[in-house]
Amino acid sequence: QVKLVEFGGGLVQAGASLRLSCVASGAPEGSFSGYFIGWFRTSPQKEREFVASTTWSGGVERFGDSVKGRFSVSTDNAKNTVYLQMNSLEPQDTAIYYCAARAGPFGSTRAPDFGSWGQGTQVTVSS
Numbered sequence: 502q503v504k505l506v507e508f509g510g511g512l513v514q515a516g517a518s519l520r521l522s523c524v525a526s527g528a529p530e531g532s533f534s535g536y537f538i539g540w541f542r543t544s545p546q547k548e549r550e551f552v553a554s555t556t557w558s559g560g561v562e563r564f565g566d567s568v569k570g571r572f573s574v575s576t577d578n579a580k581n582t583v584y585l586q587m588n589s590l591e592p593q594d595t596a597i598y599y600c601a602a603r604a605g606p607f608g609s610t611r612a613p614d615f616g617s618w619g620q621g622t623q624v625t626v627s628s
Contacts, residue, residue, distance in 0.1 A: 503617040510622030523600030535605040542596035
């Protein structure tokens with residue numbers, strides 16, 4: 502069973518950077534090759550919003566419109582970890598951030614298409 506755990510949330514000021522980590526385990530047949538990892542966020546003001554996604558091997562990256570140019574994703578296969586680098590953070594980025602996994606071959610920006618989810622990590626950006 503795929504298990505995902507997020508790390509790295511916290512309280513920062515507007516304009517700061519933060520890097521979230523998503524550590525994955527339980528890969529079928531011992532490999533996440535072919536999986537897509539997505540990042541989503543929720544806040545009291547918004548339903549679950551797509552933030553970013555990448556293939557486990559890297560590349561084929563997609564970003565939500567509100568974070569394009571500020572956020573990036575990367576993978577470290579040796580550590581079974583996907584990172585979400587968040588720069589130029591804004592108060593509107595305040596949310597609980599979740600990573601999620603979806604088996605390929607096609608990616609998605611829709612939360613229901615992802616079958617495995619982490620518990621989430623809180624990011625708070627003060628003005």
